[in-house]
Amino acid sequence: MLDPGEQARPHRHTGAALRFAVQAEGAATIVNGRWCDMRSGDLILTPPMAWHGHINHSNRRIIWFNAANMPLLCALNAYFFEAGDPTDDDFWKVDAGEERIWQAAGLASPEAATVPGCSPKFHYPGAATRDTLAATSAGTDGSRTVRYINPATDGAVMPTLDCYAMRLKADSPTRTRRGAYTSMCLVVSGYGRSRVGDTEFEWGPNDVFTLPSWHWVTHQALGGEADLFIVSDCIVFERLELLREEWR
Ligand SMILES: [Fe+2]
Known part of the structure; x- marks a missing residue:
């Protein structure tokens, strides 16, 4: 949940997480330098060690459903967390970037960078x-x-x-x-x-x-x-x- 004007500062972790936008018009999640709007029903992935942050530009409280695999990682003693630079304003000055490559089903660039085991597409509208x-x-x-x-x-x-x-x-x-x-x-x-x-x-x-x-x-x-x-x-x-x- 984020109140108007709030943001969750950049960070990354070995844990895999996702957000499903419940009431989130006007909010965005940045994942590895890609701006992902959070419209109703959108799924946004934050794969392991992907830099991410959240921001609420709207004038109302926004809510998402969050799921992560932290219990599994903690049981395996494999949970690591890195905080990003909270003063780095450039983190928020991005657009959809390479997310556009994965926008349409059935089309993919053979040159696009992928990470084994994780979707290169972060935003599922x-x-x-x-x-x-x-x-x-x-x-x-x-x-x-x-x-x-x-x-x-x-x-x-x-x-x-x-x-x-x-x-x-x-x-x-x-x-x-x-x-x-x-x-x-x-x-x-x-x-x-x-x-x-x-x-x-x-x-x-x-x-x-x-x-x-x-x-x-x-x-x-x-x-x-x-x-x-x-x-x-x-x-x-x-x-x-x-x-x-x-x-x-
Ligand atoms: Fe996170």
């Missing part, structure tokens, strides 16, 4: 996500789901965080599944109900809930469609060859 969801057919679980991908590899956007957007059809529960990994869900729009293990609860816009490892999960939108943003550590388990999933 919400408008494109909504358009893609609308054009996508329902999958085997009954939802329309799209994965945010690294355009250089078609894999997960970062080495430890994997992101999805899910559109739930009204009053139609998703197929029950469980996985040996953890996910967090942000309700982007709509209302619904989820059953996670033995617990059932209802949710609405901006609610956040977790899907703990190896619990049976089903979601259902109520009274209309609902959109979820989901971030998961399943890619860690996949890379360690520990990924396990079951459907019912």
Whole structure:
């Protein structure tokens, strides 16, 4: 959260993090010298050791959903943090820069610099996500789901965080599944109900809930469609060859 005029000073860390803009018109995140506006539904990545800072130019409080892999890095004793120069005004005097190279799906420059395991695209506009969801057919679980991908590899956007957007059809529960990994869900729009293990609860816009490892999960939108943003550590388990999933 940033109040009008506030900024989070430049810094970087080994932790991978992301922001999903909830109410953030007028705010921006700078990632490795690229200006990323934070419009509603935008996803912005800050890959490991990417310099970043945030600024609120609007006259109202802005709010985003933040996810990071700090617990994993702390458990591995691999968390390092570097503060940037708070007096460096040039940090904020940037435009979208090389982010434009990765703007359009299906187009990539073979010369563009990439970092193994991390998406070279940092900014995934919400408008494109909504358009893609609308054009996508329902999958085997009954939802329309799209994965945010690294355009250089078609894999997960970062080495430890994997992101999805899910559109739930009204009053139609998703197929029950469980996985040996953890996910967090942000309700982007709509209302619904989820059953996670033995617990059932209802949710609405901006609610956040977790899907703990190896619990049976089903979601259902109520009274209309609902959109979820989901971030998961399943890619860690996949890379360690520990990924396990079951459907019912
Ligand atoms: Fe940070």
